[in-house]
Amino acid sequence: MSSVVHVAVHRSQFPESVRRDLIESLRRRRVNHKFHYDSVRQTQKWLALHEACSPARREADCETLYDRSFDAAARRLKAGRVHVIGLGCGGGWKDTRLLTRLKAGGRTVFYTPCDVSVAMTLVARRAALRVVPKGRCFPLVCDLASADDLPGTLEAQGPPDAARLVTFFGMLPNFEVSVILPKLAAIVRREDLLLAGANLAPGRNYDDGMKRILPQYDNVLTRDWLMTFLLDLGVERDDGEIRFCIEDDPSGGSLKRVAADFRFSRARRIQVDAERFTFRRGESIRLFFSYRHRPGQIRSLLDPHGLRVMERWVSASEEEGVFLCRRK
Numbered sequence: 001m002s003s004v005v006h007v008a009v010h011r012s013q014f015p016e017s018v019r020r021d022l023i024e025s026l027r028r029r030r031v032n033h034k035f036h037y038d039s040v041r042q043t044q045k046w047l048a049l050h051e052a053c054s055p056a057r058r059e060a061d062c063e064t065l066y067d068r069s070f071d072a073a074a075r076r077l078k079a080g081r082v083h084v085i086g087l088g089c090g091g092g093w094k095d096t097r098l099l100t101r102l103k104a105g106g107r108t109v110f111y112t113p114c115d116v117s118v119a120m121t122l123v124a125r126r127a128a129l130r131v132v133p134k135g136r137c138f139p140l141v142c143d144l145a146s147a148d149d150l151p152g153t154l155e156a157q158g159p160p161d162a163a164r165l166v167t168f169f170g171m172l173p174n175f176e177v178s179v180i181l182p183k184l185a186a187i188v189r190r191e192d193l194l195l196a197g198a199n200l201a202p203g204r205n206y207d208d209g210m211k212r213i214l215p216q217y218d219n220v221l222t223r224d225w226l227m228t229f230l231l232d233l234g235v236e237r238d239d240g241e242i243r244f245c246i247e248d249d250p251s252g253g254s255l256k257r258v259a260a261d262f263r264f265s266r267a268r269r270i271q272v273d274a275e276r277f278t279f280r281r282g283e284s285i286r287l288f289f290s291y292r293h294r295p296g297q298i299r300s301l302l303d304p305h306g307l308r309v310m311e312r313w314v315s316a317s318e319e320e321g322v323f324l325c326r327r328k
């Protein structure tokens with residue numbers, strides 16, 4: 001058995017692009033969330049956090065929700081050969097469950113695990129190899145937010161005669177919609193299906209729902225995972241502290257999000273090659289945000305980008321939703 005895996009790397013994740021994005025994050029005091037998944041250590045920490053906190057992993061009902069959406073997608077796909085493209089695949093747990101069901105239904109499956117992190121892409125590939133033969137798995141590392149030729153890149157990834165099912169699980173919360181939705185809409189072709197998953201704010205009252213889910217972020221595992229980025233740059237733990245808050249969408253929309261900032265309680269200088277960044281006492285850097293949607297908001301977010309929600313499933317806890325979509 002070969003110990004070499006071929007992973008395609010898009011230029012959006014070449015070292016010069018990553019360095020440019022890191023400098024931009026430090027300059028703007030806003031960390032591009034892709035930097036929280038970069039290293040092997042961050043990947044391991046996030047996978048442990050996901051295992052401990054994600055409703056998809058903790059609630060049996062949530063597993064059923066995903067399975068129902070997978071079966072609905074399978075019913076709509078007429079082709080015998082199906083190429084699953086997992087955008088921001090993470091550890092590939094959900095995609096592998098989908099692939100397993102497609103295979104059990106007699107489909108020949110192909111898989112493109114696609115993520116900004118090499119480590120994550122390899123973890124997803126390994127999970128999927130339980131159901132997809134090596135020769136039908138095409139790992140791709142890329143930055144979905146900055147790559148501008150992804151439709152063509154993905155077109156070339158799989159067999160031209162296979163039906164395509166694009167997954168976009170847990171991705172909507174961490175991007176500004178104005179950045180990511182045009183990219184997603186350009187990838188999904190008229191004949192493709194899209195399964196998008198979103199973390200929701202439960203209950204009738206948006207503010208109460210946000211307060212209810214806050215402990216899923218404001219906890220030791222999340223703080224430890226987010227802190228890794230700063231520690232790797234030379235910040236020390238007692239240079240300050242991470243503070244969580246709930247805030248309105250700064251672009252003026254109706255969405256709310258959980259955000260985490262690191263507030264410096266003493267000055268710290270960070271150096272990246274020749275570039276120096278000084279953080280003064282009392283200054284903050286935005287580490288992370290996560291939008292929590294209401295089920296109805298997903299339809300109105302996707303609609304202007306030409307994506308129509310055909311079916312949706314919401315967990316009993318109302319904290320997770322899956323949306324089956326197609327181009328209008």
Ligand SMILES: C[S@@+](CC[C@H](N)C(=O)[O-])C[C@H]1O[C@@H](n2cnc3c(N)ncnc32)[C@H](O)[C@@H]1O
Nearest residue numbers: 034037088089090115116117143144145169170
């Ligand atoms: C919240 S996780 C979701 C993982 C998985 N889809 C799931 O639902 O379990 C977000 C994933 O998106 C990836 N990611 C973050 N920024 C990205 C970007 N700009 N382009 C591609 N992937 C990105 C991360 O590496 C991580 O695996």
